[in-house]
Amino acid sequence: HEGVLQPAYRINGAADAEERVLDHLSGYNGDGPVRVGNQAFEHVQNDVYGEMVLAVSRLFLDTRFVGEIPQLTGVEIVGSLLDQIEARLEEPDAGLWEFRERSRLHSFSVLMHWAGSRRAVEVAEALGASELAERARSVERAAAEVLATRCWNDDVGALTQVAGESQLDAALLLAVHLGYLPPEDPRAISHVDAIRAALSVDGGLLRRYSSPDDFGMPAAAFTVCTFWLVEALAILGRTDEARELFDYLLSLHNGLGLYSEDILPDTLEQSGNFPQTYSHVGLINAAFRLSRRWD
DSSP: OTTOOOSOOOTTSOSOOOOEEOTTOOOGGGOOOOEESOGGGGSOOTHHHHHHHHHHTHHHHSTTTTTSSOHHHHHHHHHHHHHHHHHTTTOOBOTTTTOSSOOBOBHHHHHHHHHHHHHHHHHHHHHTOHHHHHHHHHHHHHHHHHIIIIIEETTTTEEOSBTTSOOOOGGGGHHHHTTSSOTTSHHHHHHHHHHHHHHBOGGGOBOSOSSOBTTBSOOSEEHHHHHHHHHHHHHTTOHHHHHHHHHHHHTTSOSSSOOOSEEOTTTOOEESSSSOHHHHHHHHHHHHHHSOOOO
16 A cells, blocks of 8 residues: 555565464574564554654755755655654554554554654755645644643553553653653653663663563563663763663673673573664664763
8 A cells, every 4th residue: 555664574675574483493592483574564563654754854854965855755755654644643553562462552653653743844844845844743733642641641650551551661761762751841750760660670671561462471671672761861861870771781792792682681691683783773872872972
C-alpha cells in the first residue's frame, strides 16, 4: 500500500523477511532457538513514520545537504509521512518492542507521532511550504493531547507503556531526549525516576519493561535502555549520577569495546544479538551528552 512502511526489510530491500527457526543449531551456550529473518516485517509498528521524518529531516535542515533534493520532493516525502502519522495517531499497534500477540495504543508510537510532526514543521518551514507546516502543527498538537490525556498516568507519575494502563517502558525515556518532557517540566523528573525505580535491576541496569511478553517474563537488562537512562539523567542536570552509570556500563564491554543486545544481571554476561548496533548508538549518544560543549 502506498505510503505504508514495514518495521523491517531484507538487507536487499525486499519486503518478505519470513522468519525461520534453524533447529539444527543450538545457539550460543545452548540458548536457542536460532532464527533467521524477522517476523516483525508483518507487524504494524506505527512509530516508524515519526522516526523516518526524524531521519530524512537532516537532508533538508543540515547545511551540508540543503539544496541537493528538490523542494517539491521534500514536501512530497514529508507530506506522505505526515499523512500516515495523522491517520494512525491513535491506532493500536505492536509497539517498538514487536509484541507478537497483542495490539495496543503504545505511548512510544504516540511520542514518535509527536516528534515526527514537530520535526515536519521545521522541514516545511525550511522548504517554504506554509500549508504543510500548518498541517504538521495541527498533528503535533493532536499528538501532544493524546500523550497528555491518554498516555500520562498521574498515579504512576509517568508516561506508561500502553495508554490507560500502568506498566512502564524504558523506551519512553526518549520523551526527555526528544523534548516532550523538557528538564524544566516537573513531570520529567518523576517520569525518569519512576522508570528507573520500576525497571532497574542490581547494579542499575535497566530492563525494557517488567510485564510478560511473548516469551515470558523478561529477565535480561537491555543494553541501550541503560544508555538512554544515562542521557536522560544528563539532560536533567544529574551529571554525577549519569557519569557513574556510564562508567559502570563501560566496564561491562567484552574486552574489545563491543556490546550485545542484552546483559544478564546475575552474571553480567552479554546475551542476545551481538554486536548490536543500537547498543553502540546509545553509547555514542550518551558519550556526546556527557561531553563538554564544543561551541
